[in-house]
Amino acid sequence: MGKSKRNSPKPGGNRAQRLAERRAAQEQAAQAVTRPFEGMAAECDLVALREFVPSATATLKLAPGVAAERDVVLATVLPGAVAALVRAGDEPVGYVGVQTQFQGADAGADLATSILWTQSAEPGESLNAADAVEGGPRLADVIDPGADLELTVHQDFDWWVPEGVQPDAQVAATIEQAKQAIMPSARLALSPDAVGAAWWVDAGDKAHVRWVRPESEDDLMLALARLHAAGGLHLGEGSRFAGSFRTHGLLVPVFDLDPELHATEWTAHAEEFGARLAEALASDAPLTADERRSRDGLRSRQVTLR
Numbered sequence: 691m692g693k694s695k696r697n698s699p700k701p702g703g704n705r706a707q708r709l710a711e712r713r714a715a716q717e718q719a720a721q722a723v724t725r726p727f728e729g730m731a732a733e734c735d736l737v738a739l740r741e742f743v744p745s746a747t748a749t750l751k752l753a754p755g756v757a758a759e760r761d762v763v764l765a766t767v768l769p770g771a772v773a774a775l776v777r778a779g780d781e782p783v784g785y786v787g788v789q790t791q792f793q794g795a796d797a798g799a800d801l802a803t804s805i806l807w808t809q810s811a812e813p814g815e816s817l818n819a820a821d822a823v824e825g826g827p828r829l830a831d832v833i834d835p836g837a838d839l840e841l842t843v844h845q846d847f848d849w850w851v852p853e854g855v856q857p858d859a860q861v862a863a864t865i866e867q868a869k870q871a872i873m874p875s876a877r878l879a880l881s882p883d884a885v886g887a888a889w890w891v892d893a894g895d896k897a898h899v900r901w902v903r904p905e906s907e908d909d910l911m912l913a914l915a916r917l918h919a920a921g922g923l924h925l926g927e928g929s930r931f932a933g934s935f936r937t938h939g940l941l942v943p944v945f946d947l948d949p950e951l952h953a954t955e956w957t958a959h960a961e962e963f964g965a966r967l968a969e970a971l972a973s974d975a976p977l978t979a980d981e982r983r984s985r986d987g988l989r990s991r992q993v994t995l996r
Contacts, residue, residue, distance in 0.1 A: 725939025726798035729830055732839045734887035734902040735877075737938045739766050740788040740797060741995060742900060743889060744872045745844040750786075750805065751837040753830075759809045760784055764839065768816075769850050769864065774804040775816035777852060784808025792819035797938065798829035805832050845874055876953040878960050885968070888960055890953035897947040898932070899925060899956060905971060907941045913970035914943060915977065915985035922966045926959035934988065937995040 727733040739746060743766050750762045760776070762784040768775055771791035777783045786804040794800045799822035806827060807817050829835075846869045851857045857865065878888040878899070888901040903910050914934070917923040923931045928948030935942050947956060977985065 723796040723798065726796050727829065727938065730798075730833075730835050731837060734904055734940070735839050735841065736788065737940055737942075738877075738887050738889050738900070738902050739764070741937050742891070743843070744875055745847055745849075746841050746875075747844070747849060748839040748841045750839075751834040752805070753832055753834055756806075756832055757809065762786060762805050762808050764788065769861075770816070770818075773800065773817045773820040774808050774811075776808055776811045776813050778813035779852060782813040784811070790819070794820065794822055796822055799826060802827045802829045802832040841877060843876055845872065847872070878953060878957055880957065880960060880964065884961070884964055890947075890956060892949055895949065897949040897951070899929075899945045899947060899960065900942050901945075901960075902940055902942050904940065907936060907939075909971060910941045910943075911985060911988060912977065912981075913967055913973075914988055915981050916970040916973060917966055918984040918988060919978065919980040922963075925956055925963050929956075929959070933991040933993065935993040935995050941992075 727736045730736060746766050748764045750764050752758050752762065760782050763786070765785055765787050767789040768785055768787040771789065772787065773790050773792070774784065774786045777785060784805070784807075786801060786808060788797070788801065790800075800820035803820040803822045803826065804817060807820070811817070847865050848869075850865055851861065873894075874892040876890045878890055880888060885905075886901055886903040888899055890897060890899050905913075911934075914923060918931070925945050925947065928951060929945050932944045932946045934944060
């Protein structure tokens with residue numbers, strides 16, 4: 691008796707297509723770089739810009755070895771979610787986006803490719819997708835790895851259109867639509883020695899702080915467990931720890947906040963939490979029974995984005 695062919699997908703059939711797409715997704719996931727911005731001083735902000743900040747820009751400091759033909763502005767998202775574009779003008783400017791329609795296995799290498807593309811592209815051109823090649827330039831080869839980002843946070847997308855230019859009706863409608871979906875956001879202005887990047891957002895019924903941290907996930911989870919067991923895992927009155935998510939090799943604690951308070955009113959509380967967290971990170975004592983229970987509970991509420 692011949693073998694049953696019920697488990698063999700018919701070529702060209704929907705099941706065959708779904709299996710092919712699943713295999714392609716699995717292969718891409720296997721090739722993905724876990725921590726694409728590691729080693730960059732701006733790693734935490736780069737992760738925030740890529741994952742949840744709606745509208746922000748920063749002029750990049752290119753590496754000394756890069757032949758800079760024009761300035762390059764890093765942006766959360768560009769029109770059409772393209773990877774890069776060159777804005778025409780008396781002095782053309784390159785723009786690169788971190789939230790793009792097409793994403794490769796290495797977000798850092800893709801960004802490096804987009805930056806280099808802006809230096810040779812013609813004004814008015816755009817790059818739909820960065821096609822980084824294996825062994826190609828790394829982000830640390832293209833921008834100064836020791837430079838922080840001097841960010842401008844926007845509450846709209848008016849910066850999509852150059853100053854003094856009147857957009858046509860379709861572009862104006864697109865900008866207005868994007869503006870309606872945006873949530874007020876701000877980067878907490880913590881002290882210069884503060885670790886990571888803490889971002890506030892007003893989500894309507896509640897506000898949040900998402901604090902991207904550079905420590906190893908295991909070390910940070912242990913420190914959070916110590917604080918939780920001691921009753922110190924909060925940003926003060928009107929806040930509560932909501933959980934954490936993993937993305938690009940980093941752990942991001944999230945706090946729910948009273949939406950009646952503005953971002954600036956959480957700065958002092960965040961500083962105090964940062965000091966408590968630093969003390970917990972410095973401890974090498976074995977976890978107590980309460981701390982172990984806290985750790986297990988925190989892990990059960992953890993979400994992985996990518």
